[in-house]
Amino acid sequence: MIIYNVTVKVNHSIAESWIKWLKEEHIPAIINTGCFSHATILHLIEAGDEEGITYAIQYHTAGKELYTRYIENFADEMRKRAIDKWGDNFIAFRTVMQVVN
Numbered sequence: 862m863i864i865y866n867v868t869v870k871v872n873h874s875i876a877e878s879w880i881k882w883l884k885e886e887h888i889p890a891i892i893n894t895g896c897f898s899h900a901t902i903l904h905l906i907e908a909g910d911e912e913g914i915t916y917a918i919q920y921h922t923a924g925k926e927l928y929t930r931y932i933e934n935f936a937d938e939m940r941k942r943a944i945d946k947w948g949d950n951f952i953a954f955r956t957v958m959q960v961v962n
Contacts, residue, residue, distance in 0.1 A: 863923075868915065869916050871913050891935070900919060903917040903919065
């Protein structure tokens, strides 16, 4: 199992709208690529929310091949959609992890 983790700090001014968009539009669009089975949204509670709220969205996939398919065919468009909608009201970084247990 591979987990594609996207950690995002969201400005307070858009936080409520952003989480609604994430749940109703963005995550379903990513799952509909067929590359991931499901996603989990986490709120980082010890990250300090003074400058914004920090979330980690973990997309689960069966293997590296599906993750690579997503990166090569869909990632740029999904990132562009987020930037077009929210501009510089968020910052994101991504990591890829493999489940070992």
